Amino acid sequence: MPKKQNEFQINQRDQLDRIIAAVSVHAPWSVPLYRGVRDGRVNLIQPQRDAVLTATMLTKSSRPLIVLVSDDDYQSTGPSGWACASILQSWGFCAVIHAAAGEPQDYELAVETAWVIQRFVLVETATAFQTGWQNHLGPHMPTLTIQAIDYFPHPKVPAPGATH
Numbered sequence: 038m039p040k041k042q043n044e045f046q047i048n049q050r051d052q053l054d055r056i057i058a059a060v061s062v063h064a065p066w067s068v069p070l071y072r073g074v075r076d077g078r079v080n081l082i083q084p085q086r087d088a089v090l091t092a093t094m095l096t097k098s099s100r101p102l103i104v105l106v107s108d109d110d111y112q113s114t115g116p117s118g119w120a121c122a123s124i125l126q127s128w129g130f131c132a133v134i135h136a137a138a139g140e141p142q143d144y145e146l147a148v149e150t151a152w153v154i155q156r157f158v159l160v161e162t163a164t165a166f167q168t169g170w171q172n173h174l175g176p177h178m179p180t181l182t183i184q185a186i187d188y189f190p191h192p193k194v195p196a197p198g199a200t201h
Contacts (some may be wrong), residue, residue, distance in 0.1 A: 050075060066139030070103070073148035079103050079157075086114070090121040095128050101151040104129070108162040108170070109136075115162070115169035126177040129158040134174070136167035137185040 053075035061068050073079045080098045083105045084090055095102065106119060116122035131154045135143060139161070151157035160170050164185050174180050
């Protein structure tokens with residue numbers, strides 16, 4: 038049985054250009070983040086829920102590093118569902134809890150802040166888990182929360198039969 042791959046690296050400019058093209062259609066707000074990676078300004082780790090991040094993995098980056106936790110996928114769990122959540126408390130120097138619909142300037146902010154801070158945690162989460170992430174990361178590092186307007190929770194629940 039083949040061993041499960043723990044790390045998938047994309048570091049070729051043409052690969053990143055293809056990712057940017059796909060993201061511009063499916064998640065256009067995040068294009069500035071992937072452009073920052075492509076242009077060599079930052080490195081990015083986007084773990085899955087069960088991914089164990091080690092101090093060695095997080096400190097080997099030669100560029101400022103963003104860890105992007107995508108906890109707004111209609112299966113949101115908050116920090117309790119993420120194997121990497123505890124190490125992020127001690128690793129990060131600054132965090133943004135993003136519990137609203139994405140805007141390009143939010144992801145440009147992530148790239149610019151990582152450039153200065155070096156170790157940046159960006160958590161995309163559902164409105165329901167915003168407080169959980171704030172309580173998890175806030176006591177350990179400066180944390181900015183971008184929250185949804187009360188009557189527009191994030192993410193919007195798709196209509197029955199709709200695909201996302």
